[in-house]
Amino acid sequence: MFAEAEPHAAWRAAMVEEMECIESNKTWSLCDLPAGHRPIGLKWVFKEKRNAAGEVIKHKARLVAKGFVQRAGIDFEEVFAPVARLDSVRVLLAAAAQEGWEVHHLDVKSAFLNGELEEEVYVVQPPGFERAGASSKVLRLHKALYGLRHAPRAWYAKLDRSLNALGFEKCPSEHTVYTRAGHGGRLLVGVYVDDLIITGASTTAIAKF
Secondary structure, eight states: OHHHHTTSHHHHHHHHHHHHHHHHTTOEEEEOOOTTOOOBOEEEEEEEEEOTTSOEEEEEEEEEEOGGGOOBTTTBSOOOOOOOOHHHHHHHHHHHHHHTOEEEEEEOTTGGGGOEEEEEEEEOOOTTOOOTTOTTOEEEEEEOOBTOTTHHHHHHHHHHHHHHHTTOEEETTEEEEEEEOOTTSOEEEEEETTEEEEEESOHHHHHHO
């Protein structure tokens, strides 16, 4: 797939954009592979985004780790990341409708790249972007990549810490619903992986969030 896509300018530009996003996020560092470790392979996944008329409007390239080779208890521990139940989403929307609140949707771009890893994980260099003169080196991951078994958990842990730092409290009966009072108005936030639903009494507080 990479060999077919690489010669085309649109796909090459999409790969460059993905690499710039990854590197600006300080996702990894180049190093020698320590003894006793094995690197995880990487692959490119390509997708065309189309409009309602079926016309291609964007070429999307995503670098994905071959997480299927990871071994539970050795390469990773927990992989679970909670998502809001549909009933919880309905309650949020019902509350907003009842109170006349605005509802906003937020999609976190490259969300999993924000998850910070506690485990020691190494990956091979991305196809087509190997460092000249350093082809034998690997990449030590500091943050998660899509495809890693523990990437969803790492992302949720980072999001949870970030929302707590902003004064939000987790709902005791639904761990993907957060509430905050004060700060210019009450806010409710529902989390579904990298999609957030935000509603509250103050449009100013929503915009600030």
